[in-house]
Amino acid sequence: MTSHAASPVLVPPRPRGNAELPGRLALSAATTAGAHLRIEDVHGWLADRDRAHRFEVERIPFAGLDAWSFHPETGELGHRTGRFFTVRGLRARIEGDPATEWEQPVIEQPEVGILGILAKEFGGVLHFLMQAKMEPGNRNLLQLSPTVQATRSNYTRVHQGAPVRYLEHFVRPERVVADTLQSEHGSWFYRKANRNLIVETDGEVETHDDFCWLTLGQIHALLRWDNVVNMDARTVLSCLPFPDAAPGALHPDTEVLSWITGERSRHDVRTELMPLAQVRGWIREEHRIRHEHDRYFDVIAVRVRAGSREVTSWTQPLFEPRGLGVTAFLTRRIGGVPHYLVHARVEGGFLDTLELGPTVQCVPGNFAHLPPDRQPRFLSTVLAAKPDRIRYEAVHSEEGGRFLNAESRYLVVEADEEEAPTTPPEGYRWVSAGQLTWLVRHAHYINVQARTLLACLYAMET
Amino acid sequence: MTSHAASPVLVPPRPRGNAELPGRLALSAATTAGAHLRIEDVHGWLADRDRAHRFEVERIPFAGLDAWSFHPETGELGHRTGRFFTVRGLRARIEGDPATEWEQPVIEQPEVGILGILAKEFGGVLHFLMQAKMEPGNRNLLQLSPTVQATRSNYTRVHQGAPVRYLEHFVRPERVVADTLQSEHGSWFYRKANRNLIVETDGEVETHDDFCWLTLGQIHALLRWDNVVNMDARTVLSCLPFPDAAPGALHPDTEVLSWITGERSRHDVRTELMPLAQVRGWIREEHRIRHEHDRYFDVIAVRVRAGSREVTSWTQPLFEPRGLGVTAFLTRRIGGVPHYLVHARVEGGFLDTLELGPTVQCVPGNFAHLPPDRQPRFLSTVLAAKPDRIRYEAVHSEEGGRFLNAESRYLVVEADEEEAPTTPPEGYRWVSAGQLTWLVRHAHYINVQARTLLACLYAMET
Numbered sequence: 001m002t003s004h005a006a007s008p009v010l011v012p013p014r015p016r017g018n019a020e021l022p023g024r025l026a027l028s029a030a031t032t033a034g035a036h037l038r039i040e041d042v043h044g045w046l047a048d049r050d051r052a053h054r055f056e057v058e059r060i061p062f063a064g065l066d067a068w069s070f071h072p073e074t075g076e077l078g079h080r081t082g083r084f085f086t087v088r089g090l091r092a093r094i095e096g097d098p099a100t101e102w103e104q105p106v107i108e109q110p111e112v113g114i115l116g117i118l119a120k121e122f123g124g125v126l127h128f129l130m131q132a133k134m135e136p137g138n139r140n141l142l143q144l145s146p147t148v149q150a151t152r153s154n155y156t157r158v159h160q161g162a163p164v165r166y167l168e169h170f171v172r173p174e175r176v177v178a179d180t181l182q183s184e185h186g187s188w189f190y191r192k193a194n195r196n197l198i199v200e201t202d203g204e205v206e207t208h209d210d211f212c213w214l215t216l217g218q219i220h221a222l223l224r225w226d227n228v229v230n231m232d233a234r235t236v237l238s239c240l241p242f243p244d245a246a247p248g249a250l251h252p253d254t255e256v257l258s259w260i261t262g263e264r265s266r267h268d269v270r271t272e273l274m275p276l277a278q279v280r281g282w283i284r285e286e287h288r289i290r291h292e293h294d295r296y297f298d299v300i301a302v303r304v305r306a307g308s309r310e311v312t313s314w315t316q317p318l319f320e321p322r323g324l325g326v327t328a329f330l331t332r333r334i335g336g337v338p339h340y341l342v343h344a345r346v347e348g349g350f351l352d353t354l355e356l357g358p359t360v361q362c363v364p365g366n367f368a369h370l371p372p373d374r375q376p377r378f379l380s381t382v383l384a385a386k387p388d389r390i391r392y393e394a395v396h397s398e399e400g401g402r403f404l405n406a407e408s409r410y411l412v413v414e415a416d417e418e419e420a421p422t423t424p425p426e427g428y429r430w431v432s433a434g435q436l437t438w439l440v441r442h443a444h445y446i447n448v449q450a451r452t453l454l455a456c457l458y459a460m461e462t
Numbered sequence: 463m464t465s466h467a468a469s470p471v472l473v474p475p476r477p478r479g480n481a482e483l484p485g486r487l488a489l490s491a492a493t494t495a496g497a498h499l500r501i502e503d504v505h506g507w508l509a510d511r512d513r514a515h516r517f518e519v520e521r522i523p524f525a526g527l528d529a530w531s532f533h534p535e536t537g538e539l540g541h542r543t544g545r546f547f548t549v550r551g552l553r554a555r556i557e558g559d560p561a562t563e564w565e566q567p568v569i570e571q572p573e574v575g576i577l578g579i580l581a582k583e584f585g586g587v588l589h590f591l592m593q594a595k596m597e598p599g600n601r602n603l604l605q606l607s608p609t610v611q612a613t614r615s616n617y618t619r620v621h622q623g624a625p626v627r628y629l630e631h632f633v634r635p636e637r638v639v640a641d642t643l644q645s646e647h648g649s650w651f652y653r654k655a656n657r658n659l660i661v662e663t664d665g666e667v668e669t670h671d672d673f674c675w676l677t678l679g680q681i682h683a684l685l686r687w688d689n690v691v692n693m694d695a696r697t698v699l700s701c702l703p704f705p706d707a708a709p710g711a712l713h714p715d716t717e718v719l720s721w722i723t724g725e726r727s728r729h730d731v732r733t734e735l736m737p738l739a740q741v742r743g744w745i746r747e748e749h750r751i752r753h754e755h756d757r758y759f760d761v762i763a764v765r766v767r768a769g770s771r772e773v774t775s776w777t778q779p780l781f782e783p784r785g786l787g788v789t790a791f792l793t794r795r796i797g798g799v800p801h802y803l804v805h806a807r808v809e810g811g812f813l814d815t816l817e818l819g820p821t822v823q824c825v826p827g828n829f830a831h832l833p834p835d836r837q838p839r840f841l842s843t844v845l846a847a848k849p850d851r852i853r854y855e856a857v858h859s860e861e862g863g864r865f866l867n868a869e870s871r872y873l874v875v876e877a878d879e880e881e882a883p884t885t886p887p888e889g890y891r892w893v894s895a896g897q898l899t900w901l902v903r904h905a906h907y908i909n910v911q912a913r914t915l916l917a918c919l920y921a922m923e924t
Contacts (some may be wrong), residue, residue: 013710013797016897036549049578072716112727179720182725195727227492241716248475255702257903258659265643266655335475403734435478441719442904443814 021177022243025216028126028304029242029458032217034124039218041193042144046060046228049132049210050142056305057136061286065301065315075284075416079301085109085402087281087289087299089318090190092348095268103279105289105299106190107319107402108348111152113182115232116170116197118147119177120205120213123386127213129166129205130233135400136304137318139407144222145232160374165208170406172230173199180238181443182451183355185398186347188297188319190273193351195442196236217242220459226395227407231452234396238451241441244434246337250422251429253438257427258446263344264353271348288320295366297321318404323365324395326407327449328382328414329428330359331391331455332430334422339430340412340457341378341392345447355447358441359428363408377425385413386423396452410452412460433457467785483639484705487678490588491704491920494679497584501680504606511594511602513843518767519598523748526776527763537739537746539761539779546613549751549761549779551741554810557730565741567751567761568652568811569781569864574643576849577694580609581639582675584668589629589675590660591667592695592710596864601647601869605692605890606684607861609673627670631920635661635903640701641744643905644913648809650759650781652735655813655905657725660821662776678702682921688857689869693914696858700913703903704895706841708799711883713891713919715900718731721891723906725806726815733810750782751858757828759783762866780866785827787862787870789911790844792821792877793853794892796884801838801892802874802919803882807909815907816902821882821890839887847875854922858914872914895919 007090051213060068067080078086090106112118117128133145140423151166173179177198184192215220218238222228227239251259281292289299305313329340348412362376362382372380398406422430431439436454437447446454494501528585529542539549552568555561595607598645612626635641639660646654661773676684681699684690691699713721743754751761760782767775791802807819824838826845834842853874860868884892898916901907908916 013799014714015710016715016894016900017714018714045786050606073901110732114727128769173720176714176716176720179723195723199721244478246475248477250476252480253478254480254638254640258635261643261657261659261905265576266572270572270733337475357528358627395496432478438478443723444906 018241019221021241024126025240025241026150028216029220029295030217031125031215032221034213034215034218035127036126036213036372037218039221042212042214042218042222045212046142046144051382052209053134053306055134055141056297057302059287059408060301060303060315061287062301064303066316068315068317069106070215070302073277074275077276084316089274089276090271090348092269092271093273094346095270098423102348103274103281104296104348105276106273107188107192108273109151109192109203113151113194114148114167114170114197115146115194115236116148116166116199117236118166118169118205119198119200119231122213125215127202127215128219129211130214130219132210132212133230134306135392136228136302136316137400137402137404138230139395139404139405140227141402144219144233145230146233146236149232157354165211166205169199169201170197173197174202175200178241178441180239180441181233182239182446182448183350183444184448186345186349186355187448188403190349191351191456192283192349193413194232194235196239198239199237213280216458217392223459224392224394224454227397229396231399234452234455235448237458238446239440240458243439246434248335249432249435250334250339251431253435254401256429256439257437260344260356263427267346267353270355276335279387283403287338300402318407319402320404320448321363323363323404325360325363326360326379326382326411327361327404327408327453328411329415329453330374330378330381330420331412332415332420335431336373339432340436341415341424342431342450344427344429347447350444356445356450358450358453361449378420379417381415382411382413386410389414392453394456408449410456412453412456449462466618466836469473483703486588487702487704490678491589491682492679492684493677495674495678496680497587497589498675499680501683502674503805504680504684507674508594508604508606508884514671515596515768517596517603519764521605521749522763522765522777522780524763525748526765527779529575529764530777535739536737539738540553542703545824550652551736551738552733552735552810554731554733555743556808557732564810566738566744566758566810567738567741567744569650569654569733570652571613571654575656576610576629576632576659577608577656577698579609579695580628580631580667582662582664583661584675587677588662589677590681591673591813592676592681594672594674595692597692598764598778599864599866599868600689600692600859600862601867602689603862605862606681606690606695607692608695608698611694611716619790622871624638630840631661631663634657636665637662640703640830640903642701642903644697644701644902644908644910645812645906646910647819648807648811649908650811652864654811654815656694656697659700659835660698660701671753678920685918685921686854686856691858693861693910696914696917697910698914699920700908701902702920704899706899707895708795708894708896711799711894712801713893715897718893718897718901722806723819729808729815731808731815755831764866780869782866783825783868785825787825787868788822788841788844789820789870789915790822790873790875791838791915792843792882793874794877794882796892800887800895801896802898803877803886803890804893804912805816805896806889806891807908812906814906818914819909820915823911839875842881843881843918844873844875847873851876852916856918863880870911872918874915874918898902920923
């Protein structure tokens with residue numbers, strides 16, 4: 001340094017990484033005896049919370065919606081304040097030979113929400129504060145959610161409800177474990193992203209009946225049950241920086257990035273919002289907007305009466321998919337290291353062309369009218385898998401604040417070279433769990449379905 | 463594994479990183495005696511290539527453009543094939559109190575181009591194949607460019623020119639050193655990204671008069687000269703995975719990511735393309751489109767006659783900025799480690815809200831009419847810096863295929879605590895060079911001006 005520059009500030013440089021964190025996460029994952037609730041009591045606690053509140057969800061015609069209406073010209077379905085979300089039209093075109101083009105209803109919700117889990121050590125083991133939260137679209141209504149699940153409308157109090165509990169820990173985080181924008185469903189949302197945030201605190205945290213502290217070992221056990229851990233919790237949990245237990249991978253990291261860059265470059269995707277009233281192939285009826293062939297999803301409306309939600313009664317639209325989805329990773333040991341087959345998926349609502357999804361992600365019913373050679377790739381392998389090839393299986397719901405009964409069987413299925421070769425078809429690649437963990441630290445890489453599976457991989461491997 | 467799953471494939475896992483590469487890059491950076499050309503001969507070689515071709519660029523009225531015209535309704539300026547690029551209108555709105563809203567002409571060029579540098583060892587030292595390339599917008603026309611600089615129109619041969627030399631090395635790369643999509647100027651382009659690609663080969667590479675192999679040490683020496691290394695070369699060079707020489711940083715990586723996520727979340731930016739004819743505050747004349755107060759840039763047209771370019775003569779529009787830019791990092795040693803002050807910059811053309819830019823990035827002339835308290839932050843510190851505080855300074859051009867005489871003084875200036883505190887204003891953060899290198903591996907983090915400075919940091923530090 002030159003002489004007259006300020007004397008060096010006496011701050012010791014801090015390590016760029018957090019060397020202790022992976023071990024602390026591993027310890028929490030190995031601990032199934034939590035400091036607060038036994039795993040066998042969680043279901044009882046959830047049932048108890050369910051009884052403590054009276055939740056009712058009933059379908060209503062669009063005409064029964066309060067404060068929501070179709071715009072007289074565009075046909076868009078929005079809230080009178082312009083907040084929350086709007087159902088609009090989307091036109092998507094993927095160039096190619098032939099080009100693929102379609103139109104559909106889509107949810108536009110440009111504001112970034114916070115999905116936050118608070119972490120704290122009890123007895124030297126990290127626990128995570130989970131909430132028993134009602135969402136109108138969940139079949140069982142009450143599931144385990146993040147500590148905080150707040151849209152900007154929530155925390156700016158547009159709907160005049162109660163303040164969001166624990167939000168202050170995420171607005172000014174004490175010690176960040178992970179913090180990334182992550183996309184949501186590219187087939188239903190237009191460029192929606194939420195902030196996935198895990199914050200550790202050393203301070204006292206007031207407890208509340210609807211919240212409980214659980215170790216990762218306990219959460220992982222609950223992830224093996226159907227419809228217990230909600231989507232928002234799963235996506236946040238997928239962002240935990242678990243240690244990479246494996247010594248390497250089939251493709252070095254630079255090759256994986258290069259493959260993603262190449263996939264992004266070769267796809268020419270154009271999308272634009274359009275008036276919902278002009279979307280071709282979709283029919284608006286009194287109770288729903290449906291596809292002309294009764295495929296994909298319906299847009300419907302519900303009335304919700306709830307005790308624990310911020311306000312006691314409201315109406316809102318929801319998307320209701322047609323049929324149960326199948327969302328699966330094929331897995332193989334390659335060179336002794338478990339690998340997962342990711343698919344570079346173009347979805348109309350993604351901000352940046354494509355993200356890595358599971359090997360299979362579809363609602364099989366949408367393809368029932370098509371011949372075998374036009375079925376989704378690898379679907380038959382997943383559906384035909386014998387029980388001893390299934391390393392993970394559970395039914396989980398997608399975000400119950402926007403989707404009604406949107407459920408999918410999430411699976412991890414062992415495959416062999418014949419079913420899923422080491423050199424897979426164009427658009428697919430084998431990556432290790434460590435590589436998924438490395439990529440999910442950044443936005444735009446791993447889609448929400450693959451993030452659920454990533455959270456389940458952690459659960460599976462403990 | 464279960465018994466009937468395929469026997470494990472006998473592929474040894476490969477390391478996820480490339481342990482040798484950083485040392486090999488450092489060796490190339492330390493080598494100024496290249497195997498092919500001496501550094502003192504590069505200017506002569508460039509002058510020689512300049513003489514070998516006859517380049518002429520002349521300004522013409524818009525009416526003199528061949529194959530380019532204004533759309534009769536939208537006023538958009540495009541090529542009759544619909545390819546290359548189109549000058550359209552952009553409306554941008556940043557919510558806030560008060561909200562900022564403006565309209566401007568913008569270049570739309572949705573296709574992803576390839577910027578590729580080929581690398582090869584000679585005498586055990588990595589050399590990089592650089593091209594003497596003419597671009598009509600460069601003041602000195604001929605500069606050092608990447609091996610390949612190809613739009614999709616180039617390599618699909620829309621303009622019927624000659625094939626792009628060496629392109630095959632990048633279409634099917636032998637060994638990838640770096641490969642990332644990177645944004646270009648968010649103030650002039652709408653969501654433009656190019657593939658920044660460095661590929662190493664062991665094979666024989668045919669040479670050509672317009673190309674030369676240089677070590678990084680030689681390229682770094684040339685980066686200290688004005689207008690020698692073009693923008694496309696600088697952005698590709700910034701992606702080289704140099705080793706992190708420092709032991710740590712002021713903020714651990716997770717804190718840096720969390721800060722970026724927070725900055726993205728708190729900015730609500732809405733942008734949309736609009737008809738150029740309706741853009742408020744811009745005036746179309748016979749020779750140019752200009753801002754009503756003669757600020758920012760003009761859209762103009764040129765005729766180019768060239769020998770070495772793919773076709774021998776053509777016309778095209780260019781953006782011509784008003785005045786010389788100032789693009790600078792403030793730097794300080796914090797805990798003994800050099801840090802650089804990045805700015806989370808919203809630019810209307812960015813795909814994802816904001817990217818990290820230099821401490822200062824502006825054309826001072828655009829602010830000349832404003833009082834001192836509305837000048838760009840830190841500009842006065844940069845402009846007032848005494849020579850012994852200036853660690854790097856050179857004038858470089860932006861992309862000469864789209865911009866005419868778009869030049870900026872690039873600087874790295876030492877600051878002290880008073881000028882630039884360790885806890886900087888909102889929207890600014892101190893990061894180490896190693897953290898910039900780590901972030902530039904992924905898209906959407908480091909803007910093109912900061913990437914030029916990053917390439918110069920490598921040059922500065924050797």
